[in-house]
Amino acid sequence: MEKSGYGRDGIFRSLRPPLKLPKDENANMVSFMFRDSSSYAHRLALADADSGEKLSFREFKDKVSIVGSGLSQLGLRKGDVVLLFSPNSIYFPVCFFGIVSIGAVATTVNPLYTTMEISKQIQDSKLKLIVTVPELWDKVKDLGLPTIMMGMNGDSKSASSSIISFSDVFTMGVQKSPPEVIIKQTDTAALFYSSGTTGINKAVVLTHKNFMAAALMMTSDQELKGERHLTFLCLLPMFHIYGLGFVTYGQLQRGNAVVSMGKYTFVRMLEVIQEYKITNLPLVPPIAISITKENIVKRYDLSSLKEVITAAAPLGKDIMQECANKIPQAIMTQGYGLTESCGIATIIFPKERNGHFGSAGTLVPGLEAKIVNLETGRPLPPNQRGEVWLRGPNIMTGYFNNPNATKMTLDKEGWLHTGDMGYFDDKGGLFIVDRIKELIKYKGFQVAPAELEGLLLTHPQIVDAGVIPFPDLNAGEVPIAYVVCTPGSSLTEKNFMDYVAKQVAPFKRLHRINFVDSIPRSSSGKILRRELIAKTKSKL
Structure with a gap:
């Protein structure tokens, strides 16, 4: 195998140490998240930058269990789909993991969506229940589904008989232990909607195994360096795989703290970094561009930052360099992933950081890739452009209720045809050139x-x-x-x-x-x- 990870069979393999997945086929993403938490039970798990609320790992684990129990008493069963329709808050992960802890399936939607857009998703996913917040109630009130309201005060109960307050679910959950449910690694945990080029949102089916594998892939470099108890800022939306998979689940299962921000402004982000001594800052390119252009950055103490991570769209070499100059003590990292790969595929390796700008990084452990010639279907060696194909335990099982779309994207050998045009260089760095997909x-x-x-x-x-x-x-x-x-x-x-x-x-x-x-x-x-x-x- 070359330095690029390229093999004679035309497959690029990860240059990182191998992935160790849980052996128990009944392992689920929630029990896996808390597998070591008793040894850091009193450490911070979640903080809410908007409300100031905080949860230790013990409190977080207890709340997830109580929510799961409350939901099962409302009649929620394994395989039932629940919509989480809310901005980021400390209760978004509590609800998400409460839902999946009893074998139910969580789906999310962008709070900006209109009622028409939401109803399409509801019909497609065969939804049983909505979890939302008062400020979004108007968008879902006519959809005819029972709704759990987070952050609702007692006096608004009269608004509708189909509303259940989150505190009532909590009270029900405290009274009874959650039911014993056998969840397999291969069971569906979440449906994340991804816009297809057809203009119809497709539901990406992600299993418990997908999430566990992706989380280990995302934090493999921390494992290598022996890093723990970092503090990540989650200003990225938790309804998106980057915010929920990479930042929230990926980091909590590692014992890192996650500080959530529901209302993003650039200045508020700088205040939160200073206030909570954020060590790791995952961003999207427009925010990285703001860091390079806004003079106000100088007024804040950002010395706690160890790493700035950018993903979701390619960021140019020059902007990465400027960003690194603005926050000199932090390492600039770029990653690449898709909803279909549970949010991860490549990330810049610690040794290459600040020196491999423009690249989306090298393959995470346990993942294979091919660069395929679109005309001939043949795999290509380093430095030749083609479609990026991926295969590994983090890859979706398919699109929900959409065998045709699944067949076009996932082949019989398990390769995900990403629709992205790219190439690997001699050192195994992936460069995304353009999207074949028209998104x-x-x-x-x-x-x-x-x-x-x-x-x-x-x-x-x-x-x-x-x-x-x-x-x-x-x-x-x-x-x-x-x-x-x-x-x-x-x-x-x-x-x-x-x-x-x-x-x-x-x-x-x-x-x-x-x-x-x-x-x-x-x-x-x-x-x-x-x-x-x-x-x-x-x-x-």
């Missing part, structure tokens, strides 16, 4: 062009539409559209943008509309987005 990445959120095209086409005065990404310094990419209107249409760009804005979450809103006579399409009717992108570039 637009807005601040790490995925926006499917086809979904917006579908919406535009519902307008009576739009005949055809094509949506493409447009580069943006702060967001990475924003969606813009080309539209063909009906003859004599008097509507303006703003009219159409408002029409879409009313029906989608803010991050999916269109930032520009160009009026054209026709949308370029292939003979089979597919939109030739590259032509639209080229057209846009020629006007810049």
